Amino acid sequence: MTNISRDFFLKPTPAVARALLGCELTCHSTTGSSGGIIVETEAYLGGDDPAAHSYRGETPRTKAMFGEPGHIYVYFIYGMHTCLNVVTGPVGTGHAVLIRALEPTVGVELMKQRRGRTEVGELCSGPAKLAQALGVTLSDNGSDLLANSRFELSEKSVGTEAVVTTTRIGIKKGANLPLRFYIKGSPFVSKA
DNA sequence: GACCAGATTGTCT
DNA sequence: GACAATCTGGTCA
Numbered sequence: 001m002t003n004i005s006r007d008f009f010l011k012p013t014p015a016v017a018r019a020l021l022g023c024e025l026t027c028h029s030t031t032g033s034s035g036g037i038i039v040e041t042e043a044y045l046g047g048d049d050p051a052a053h054s055y056r057g058e059t060p061r062t063k064a065m066f067g068e069p070g071h072i073y074v075y076f077i078y079g080m081h082t083c084l085n086v087v088t089g090p091v092g093t094g095h096a097v098l099i100r101a102l103e104p105t106v107g108v109e110l111m112k113q114r115r116g117r118t119e120v121g122e123l124c125s126g127p128a129k130l131a132q133a134l135g136v137t138l139s140d141n142g143s144d145l146l147a148n149s150r151f152e153l154s155e156k157s158v159g160t161e162a163v164v165t166t167t168r169i170g171i172k173k174g175a176n177l178p179l180r181f182y183i184k185g186s187p188f189v190s191k192a
Numbered sequence: 193g194a195c196c197a198g199a200t201t202g203t204c205t
Numbered sequence: 206g207a208c209a210a211t212c213t214g215g216t217c218a
Binding site for chain 1 (some may be wrong): 210211
């Protein structure tokens with residue numbers, strides 16, 4: 001069950017990104033359940049962050065990013081990929097945390113099927129990969145993570161010594177900010 | 193093992 | 206019309 005309160009997402013966005021590490025995210029669908037432990041995240045700081053989609057203000061595309069904290073923001077990129085974010089901060093700030101990688105624990109077979117791959121390490125080791133593995137699509141954009149039978153999030157803490165902070169990946173602007181967090185030594189992160 | 197280019201489409205300038 | 210918070214497969218060393 002989801003055991004996280006709305007307040008969890010009202011902390012400073014980098015703190016939320018950090019706190020999400022170790023939490024277990026599960027997604028239910030008609031074909032079964034799938035999910036895993038969050039091992040890598042990135043923080044995006046809305047209007048203060050040139051790399052964030054919300055930097056230039058709200059548009060139809062980024063509407064969900066400006067919504068209620070704890071909701072989901074799904075975006076489509078590079079013509080063929082979708083990525084999963086969790087909205088943070090007060091309504092209207094445009095903050096979000098990008099889920100970059102999971103350690104598969106639930107529905108591994110289902111995820112292998114969706115991804116067309118058999119190596120567990122290739123199922124969720126990247127933002128577009130995990131979205132595909134969990135069956136998350138644009139129709140999930142704007143869903144409430146806390147009040148939705150489709151998603152579950154269970155809080156689990158991780159020792160500070162197990163968390164590594166680095167710069168973000170795959171972006172052009174603001175790439176030097178230390179807003180990426182991952183679990184040290186995990187073989188499931190997108191990049192060591 | 194490391195690096196490079198292609199795929200493919202919604203969104204904003 | 207150009208770009209984008211990516212992934213995959215190919216080439217070369």
